[in-house]
Amino acid sequence: MRHWTQAVLAGAVVLAAGAAQAETRLTYKSAKTGTSYYQMGVELAEGMKAASGGELVMTVEESQGSVQNVMEVRARGADYVFTAPPSLVEDAQAGSGAFEGRNAPQFDEIRSLFPIPSLTMHFVVAGGEGPTTLEAFEGKSILLGKGSFGATEGEKYLELFGMMEDVTIADAELSNGGTP
Incomplete structure (x- = not known):
C-alpha cells in the first residue's frame, strides 16, 4: 500500500508542478465520512500537500456514491477529482444505465489518472x-x-x-x- 501511495503522490506532484507556480487547490470526493475510504482520502490529501511543499492542497468532501461523483462533473471544473468504477464512467459517456436521459458533454471530458486495484x-x-x-x-x-x-x-x-x-x-x- 505504501508503494502505491508513493506512486500516486509522485504522479500528483508532477501534475501539480506543471499546473501552477502558486498554490493549486483540488476537491476530492471520497466516500462517506467515518469510512476507511474517506480516511484514505484524507491521508492522500495530507501526503499530496506534504510532497508538493504546500503547493497542492486537496479538500476532501464526503460523497454519496459513485453516481453522484460522476454527475457532479457537470457543475465542477478541472479541479475536481473523484473515484468511480470505469464502467460507470463508460455508462455516463454512453448515456446508459444510471445516466439514461441525463447526458452531458462534460462526461466526455472525464480522464482517468490511475486505476484503483480491484x-x-x-x-x-x-x-x-x-x-x-x-x-x-x-x-x-x-x-x-x-x-x-x-x-x-x-x-x-x-x-x-x-x-x-x-x-x-x-x-x-x-x-x-x-x-x-
Missing part, C-alpha cells in the same frame, strides 16, 4: 467454527450497506447464488455499525 468480495460471519457455506446465511439478516460498490456486489452475488429469497438485507449503513 476489490475482492468477502462475506464475513462471526464465530470460530471454520469455513462455512452460503447456505449458512439462510434465515439470517445480512448487513451490506447502501449505494456502495460492495453493497451492489453483495446483492449481485446473493442473487447469483439464488440466496436473495433466503436472507434479509438489513436496512442500515455500514458506517452505523459499532467498532470493537
